[in-house]
Amino acid sequence: MKMQYHLLPFDFTRIADTEILVNEVGDMMVVPEGTIQRIIDRQMEKDDLYKSLVANFFISEELVPPLLDVYAARLREKKRFMDYFTALHIFVVTLQCNQNCVYCQASSRKEQSEHCTMSNEVMECSVELMFRSPAPVLTMEFQGGEPSLHPKLIRFGIEKAEEKRLSDGREVRYVLCTNCVNLTDEMLDICKQYHVMISTSLDGPAFLHNANRGKTDSYEKVIAGIEKARKALGNEQVSALMTTSVQGLNHPVEIVDEYAKLGFKSLFLRALNPYGLASDNPDWEDYTRKFIDFYKKAFEHILELNKQGVHFAEEFAIIILRKMLTPFSTGFVDLQSPAGIVNSVLVYNYDGYVYASDESRMLAEKGDYAFRLGSVFDRYEDVVYGNKVRDIAEIWANESLAGCSDCALKAYCGADPVRNYSTQGDMYGHRPSSLLCKKNKAIIEYIISLIVERKEEVVPIFKTWLL
Ligand code: SF4
Structure with a gap:
């Protein structure tokens, strides 16, 4: 019955x-x-x-x-992240850069290039716009190019934000995304005075990092920069991100060991994004397949380290595990539904235009303005509630997207209209042929398979990562 x-x-x-x-x-x-x-x-x-x-x-x-x-x-x-609206505000201070990365996703230009640095006026209006966001905690992140080439402009921006913060009462966190190649005392003084976190970029051991940077001495300079920043600001104020170049795909163990050797407690195994110079990569399908394999090998090595008593975590897995094993939301903008664009991040470009995300302004550097929301001189309401955002909002939740809506992994995944647009030609996207879907699905399934097949071994380790 x-x-x-x-x-x-x-x-x-x-x-x-x-x-x-x-x-x-x-x-x-x-x-x-x-x-x-x-x-x-x-x-x-x-x-x-x-x-x-x-x-x-x-x-x-x-x-x-x-x-x-x-x-x-x-x-x-x-879905708590929706309550607060945009928390992360990215300021693209300049496109000038002192490196020459093979996979540059930020369309950087040479150090001497003109007309690609933010004016004080644009900086001030951007700060005004940032404070219109209702988020109780605002993060002001300086990006480039290489933003540390312009310490005075960064100081100016922080001082404007501090003036607003004092009258407004909200918390503001500052982050400087820098290659650490030329961190001057002036720049570090600013970081110290305003508790600016440093987020740098390190792709692995010297042979790999230098190859990716198109330089022979970049690794040496970055390590010196990290040391200098740690000494001035404290270890916990300095973090690093790696991007897996095509060459890096062959070196999962070396990359993990490099991060552990330098005293970092975690690593974000990050794939290339198809923007900027990185879009010249000829075979994304092949790259995605190899990246999934790379991820698993690096992850197994990280598990081994943990079994030997070294506390070392993988950040992408932490995001998935937090969604899976805790009642809380995460602040990671690339795996959100509704999508992180506008809801969690806005980008103020050096030229005064406002974009939906970091990737959106990279598309604009290639002449595609699909995600340009307005300018810093516009009214806040017109930027974040304008027609463009309304159109994007129709397709920014995976609960309502064909392919995602009945996917068992959607609670752990996210929607990404910008990636759909740049790789598949429309914001809605097509999941069966999406390489982002393929990568996310493979990694989430891999983490679940570990929990199913090796529960006793991996769950105690995962729990230490979530503390
Ligand atoms: S894994 Fe693919 S189908 Fe599933 S929610 Fe993520 S993008 Fe959508």
């Missing part, structure tokens, strides 16, 4: 020869073979599995679950 219960919204998939159920808030259940069919056919028995399905909001004995408010509160918490 059929049991009487109601199905609540959930999706399912098969990973590591196991059936996986995921509900709307990202709770995951690994269930015995045939369970999904039995749930749908109302052929469950009143055993522990049945009780778990009820307790975890996969099925309900009543049309409206008695604890629906609890479930709603949990969903609200997962």
Whole structure:
């Protein structure tokens, strides 16, 4: 006889020869073979599995679950980032740069280039616009090119923000994205005075980092810069990001070891993005396939380090695990639904135009202004609630996108209209042929497979990463 219960919204998939159920808030259940069919056919028995399905909001004995408010509160918490609107404000201070990276995604220009640096007026208006955002904590991030080439402009921007902060009462965090090649005392004084975090870029050991930078001495200078910054500001104020160049794909272990050797506690295994010079990469399909393999090899090595007692984490996995194993949302703009563009990040370009994301302004450098929202001289409302944003908002949630809406991994993934547009020609995108989908899916499934197949070994390690 059929049991009487109601199905609540959930999706399912098969990973590591196991059936996986995921509900709307990202709770995951690994269930015995045939369970999904039995749930749908109302052929469950009143055993522990049945009780778990009820307790975890996969099925309900009543049309409206008695604890629906609890479930709603949990969903609200997962989407908490929407409450605050744009928190990250990127200031593209200049396109000038003193390096020559093979994969440059920021369309940088030579150090002596003219007409590609922000004016004081644009900086001031950008700060005004940033403070119109309702977010209780604002992050003002300086990018380039190489922003440290213009310390006076950065000081000016921070001083304007500090004036506003004092009258406004909100917290403002400052981040300087720099290659650390020429960190002057003047720049470090500013960082010290205003607690500016330094985010630098290091692609691995010397042979790899130098090859990616098109220089022979870049590694040496970056390491010296990191040391200098750590000494002046403290280790915890200096972080580094790596980008996996085509050459880097062959060196997962060396890259991890380099970061561990330098005393970093984590590493973000980041793939190239198809923007800027990086878009000249001839074969993205091949790159994506190799990146997935690279990621797994590097990740296995990171697990080995942890088993040897070295606390070292992988940042992309932390984001997925936080969504999977905790009740909280993450602030990572590339894996959000609704998408991070506008909702979590805005970009003020050196020329006064405002873009939906860092990638949007990189498209603009190639002559494509699809994600230009307005200018820093416009009204805030026209920039963030204008027609362009309204159009993008139609397709920025993976809960409503074909391919994503019934994907079991959507609670851990995100929507990316800019990437869809740049790689597939339209903002909506097509999931079966999307390489971003392929990469995200492969990595999320890999992390789930570790939890399913090697639970005792990996879960204690993952828990230390989430502390
Ligand atoms: S992009 Fe791919 S993996 Fe992510 S939710 Fe959509 S279909 Fe799933």
